[in-house]
Amino acid sequence: MRRTRRRSAGNIVLGIFAAAVFAFLLLPLLVVFPISLSSAAYLQFPPPGYSWQWYQRYLDDPSWIEATLRSVQVATLCTVLAMALGVPLAFFLVRSRFPGVRVLDRVTAAPIIVPTIILSIALYGVFARLQLIGAWYGLAVAHAVLALPFVVILVSAGLRGFDEAQEQAAAGLGATWPRIIWRVTLPQLRPSLVSAAFLSFISSFDELVVAMFLSGASMTLPKKMFDNILMEIDPTIAAVSVLQILLVSVALGLTSLFGRGALTTTITR
Template sequence: MLLYIFTFLVVIFLISPIIVLVPISFTSLSYFKFPPPSFSTQWYNSFVQNDEWLKSFFKSLELSCVVVILSVIIGTIAALAVSRVNFKFKKAFMALMVTPMIIPIVIIGVALLNSFAKIGLNDTMIGLIIAHTLIAVPIVFVTVMSGLKGLDKNIELAAEGLGSTEIRVFFKIILPQLKSSMLSACLFAFITSFDEVSVTLFLAGTKTKTLPVAMWETMRTELTPTLAAVSCILILLTIIILAVQNIFNYRLKNKYTCSSNK
């Protein structure tokens, strides 16, 4: 019983800032106050009617979608190479793949700033895509690797023994079994890119300002409840993404359960 109470208190402690943020985003005041004296949607309207906010939002959305595609391709190929091919320096390669998860993000930002300045990639979408992909690839790599460990290699060997090519085995045997892991990798890569601010602050400029950067600048110059409204929108987006993942995994699990029962 004490364990349940302790767990409940920890959960409340963790989500209490989010719970407080929601009513603040609907306040009628022009500053933060909890609880708000009255409610209004003016700060959500301010976000929707502000061209700079919308431009940064769609910039982040566009950037995240491209990063998802690139990071999933690179991370999946790397995971397949590690799990299916024996080559020299495999452990070193695996360490290299997860290095961006270990190195402090500020160091990555400084290194990319100096490197991109020499080739003119600062304040460009290409530079941000490369930077965000660098950060998202390790997450995809680890997620897909965990999915590959649960696959039965005998099925692949049987397909190859019957004359199937390696590419056909991947698309017909491996990929269908990796649906859950691939979806998780896509969602994690999207959230990582969409919420990334540390590296983006080093590389972004007026042409490539993402939503987290716009929020950071607003927090430093003009602290209004619009920031709370934008934060609630991001929280809602994250919840929707996680809900989609859970629904997909639940349906996939039920599908495999029904198939095995038959």
């Protein structure tokens, strides 16, 4: 009797704790959503009345739309680059018997360790010389540097959990190396790959510091939002935030949709 009572008390405490953490996570959203629908012309909480005017303002302003599309463009190229570089690198780091490989493994985390602002200044110097300031693809390259550690860490973890006997089996059954990777290895790494791509995309889509240094006159969405706060504080930014949250939620939904089947397979194997 006593034992069950104690355990249920523990469950209740844990439940309260979890609820508190969720509230902490979701509270900002509970503020942003109402403000985005505010009828007032300034940031005020709770809003005095409700309207769609700030969403309308966003949709009617070409500079907002342009910034959004540019951010999508930059994040897409960043994801492609980070995956194209990171996946083979992860294979090298996990599979190579090269003696210094453990050290290299740590080095790939460098972009996370180095303060973003230092990285930005350094990149600014290089990009200025290459005349890449203001070029969207230049920013995508810079963002790919930041996204690379996510890709390497996630894909390495996936690869370490992968049974290499399967590649031997495939080779014995007549498969060439490219076909082994394509038909046997990568499909089973799908959850890692999807998560890595998602994180790459989001890390670029949401990135402000590097964008401030490198994007010049062609603004990304976070840069535009930042400027908007500096110039004119109106609830447009709340509406943009909500749209951004929706976009990320859709991406997250797609991630779990495409990552799931493979994920359960990997776990139960």
